[in-house]
Amino acid sequence: MPIFPLLRHYALFSTLLISACGTAPINNSSKYQVKAGDTLYSIARNHNLSVSELQRLxxxxxxxxxxxxxxxxxxxxKTTSTPSPSNKPTPSKPSPAPAASKPTPAISLIWPSKGPILQNYNGGSNKGIDIGGEAGSPIYAAASGKVSYAGNGIPSYGNLLIIKHNQDYLSVYAHNQRILVKEGDIIKQGQQVAEMGSSGSNKVKLHFELRFKSKAINPKPFLAQ
Structure with missing residues (x-):
């Protein structure tokens, strides 16, 4: 028989023999010397490799x-392949916690007038405190700030003065007989800013409001006792 067909039959026989007997124990050596009867398939099988891996090595x-x-x-x-960094899952970074808004410091007020309280804040019909007194009695700035309005554009408030203290707080002084400051003036706490009157009202009084972010709030907790 010609040599090439004989070799092909021998290789086929070796392959079938390995398949029938199962996988031989794996040789832990990194090199192997070919012996008689070995085929590429049998060597690959005995070393837990595929034929293509053995050919590539x-x-x-x-x-x-x-x-x-x-x-x-x-x-x-050196030839051991390592996963590309791009294939590694990127751990998700925790979302930063939302920054907490800075609490606005509570404003400290002094009483704008020394008269008796005629009506307290109720959040409905009265948005502030009504303080009684005599016409011409001094009215003082409850806190330092800047005059943002001085005029009589709202009839129900009469001669009206508004002082802005900061980004959040402003104070309102209504029914004045006379306003002693003008818009844009910088005011100090305790400075006289008006005289008590009855403009826009049926009696002499000061209507005093404290507003936080434009909303009227009860001024009493902020007034020095």
Missing amino acids: NQLRDTGIQIGQTLAVKPSP
């Missing part, structure tokens, strides 16, 4: 091997 273009030939049967550390 040894740069073989076909399945032909020779007795005595030394083959690499384990990848060297």
Whole structure:
């Protein structure tokens, strides 16, 4: 029989024998010397490799091997493939917690007039405190700030003065007989800013409001006792 068909039959026989007997124990050596009867398939199978892996390790273009030939049967550390960083899952960063808004410091007020309280704040019909007294009695700035309005554009408030203390708070002084400051003036706490009167009202009184972010709030907790 010609030699090439004989070799093909021998290789086929070796392959079937390995398949029937199961996988031989794996050789832990990184090199293997080809022995008589070895095929590329049997060597790959015995070292837990595929034929293509064995060919790649040894740069073989076909399945032909020779007795005595030394083959690499384990990848060297340099050829061990490592996952690309792009394939690694990127741990998600926790979302930053929303920044807490700075609490506005409570404003400290002095009483704008020394008269008796005629009506307290109720949040409905009365948005502030009504303080009684005599016409011409002094009215003082409850806190330092800047005059943002001085006029009589709202009839029900009469001669009206508004002092802005900061971004959040402003104070309102209504029914004045006379306003002693003008818009844009910088005012100090305790400075006289008006005289008590009855403009826009049926009696002499000061209607005093405290507003937080434009909303009327009860001024009493902020007034010095």
